[in-house]
Amino acid sequence: MSALRVRVWRGGADGAFREYEVPRRSSQTVLDVVTYVQRQLDATLAYRYSCRVGMCGSCAMTVNGAPRWTCRTHVDKVARGDRLEIAPLRNLPLIRDLVTDMREFFDKWARAKGQFRGERSRRDAVARVSPDSAQRRLADVNIECIGCAVCYSACDVVAWNPQYLGPAALNRAWTLANDERDTAQAERLRAVAGDAGCHACHTHMSCTERCPKGLSPTAGISGLKRAVAVAALKGEL
Amino acid sequence: MNVRGETRLWIAQRASAAVLALCVLVHLATIIYAVRGGLTGAEILARTRGNAAWFAFYAIFVLAVTVHAPIGLRAVLGEWLGWRGRSRDIALVVFAMLLAWLGMRAVLGVFR
Numbered sequence: 001m002s003a004l005r006v007r008v009w010r011g012g013a014d015g016a017f018r019e020y021e022v023p024r025r026s027s028q029t030v031l032d033v034v035t036y037v038q039r040q041l042d043a044t045l046a047y048r049y050s051c052r053v054g055m056c057g058s059c060a061m062t063v064n065g066a067p068r069w070t071c072r073t074h075v076d077k078v079a080r081g082d083r084l085e086i087a088p089l090r091n092l093p094l095i096r097d098l099v100t101d102m103r104e105f106f107d108k109w110a111r112a113k114g115q116f117r118g119e120r121s122r123r124d125a126v127a128r129v130s131p132d133s134a135q136r137r138l139a140d141v142n143i144e145c146i147g148c149a150v151c152y153s154a155c156d157v158v159a160w161n162p163q164y165l166g167p168a169a170l171n172r173a174w175t176l177a178n179d180e181r182d183t184a185q186a187e188r189l190r191a192v193a194g195d196a197g198c199h200a201c202h203t204h205m206s207c208t209e210r211c212p213k214g215l216s217p218t219a220g221i222s223g224l225k226r227a228v229a230v231a232a233l234k235g236e237l
Numbered sequence: 238m239n240v241r242g243e244t245r246l247w248i249a250q251r252a253s254a255a256v257l258a259l260c261v262l263v264h265l266a267t268i269i270y271a272v273r274g275g276l277t278g279a280e281i282l283a284r285t286r287g288n289a290a291w292f293a294f295y296a297i298f299v300l301a302v303t304v305h306a307p308i309g310l311r312a313v314l315g316e317w318l319g320w321r322g323r324s325r326d327i328a329l330v331v332f333a334m335l336l337a338w339l340g341m342r343a344v345l346g347v348f349r
Contacts (some may be wrong), residue, residue: 116288194238194244195243232245233248
């Protein structure tokens, strides 16, 4: 097998790319490449991963200029000839090498009222939600988010407006806006409206283009815009 | 600005965009129709002078632009120059008034 020439970001925000030579193998993922570098070539390389099967959302990085989940991204799909460039996610503070600080990303989920708030206690019967109801179907569409921050990294509005909640947090809010058991709807709509919320979205659809789960946060954000507008016209905002 | 104000601005921009879409279509169709026999200033004035319907149409057009453009510019200023807050909104109110004045001046110019 031939070798891959892999440029990997090293250091903090003022760091630089360092090149490594990694053996190319069949069915090799980008995470395999990063792991090879760390295990065989340079043990000081910092990166983050957990499940390796596309469930946990920890291994996202910028691969040849685009944010991707590295555990499910095959080298054959993204390598340019024998070249691969691996950098940390954009729009997040860099800790070191390929590891970003995810605090702001998840704090924005909380700011978007991304927590479920119900009215039943553990002593009440389980709520029955019809899987065929229009609301449940809307919630279904984007519920499989794994919180990998690929969409957040792909979003230009986040780069321009650091206060912007971002596609993942707004997508979560939209899922809860369609949860008929949730009791914090008006409060949530207030949290996601305005310059830092859904109204800042330009519908570029970079989040939808890049989401590894094939979700469309853009559609969810549009749903929030409609819901907020209706609430405002009814005087409920 | 609070979220209620921001939401109102968003609704105003969407509504004015819908009005503009219609106005631009009518305006373009009129241009295409009007130039078929050649175009002169006298011909335009003959159509618009004293015509209340054209006056109302272009007044609505100007009003929609006055609402739509400053709200769009507000986002551009915030995202590209980092200009937010009260000073930006005051500057944009002035800009809206300028648009309204220039636009209505032109509409009245072909009506009177």
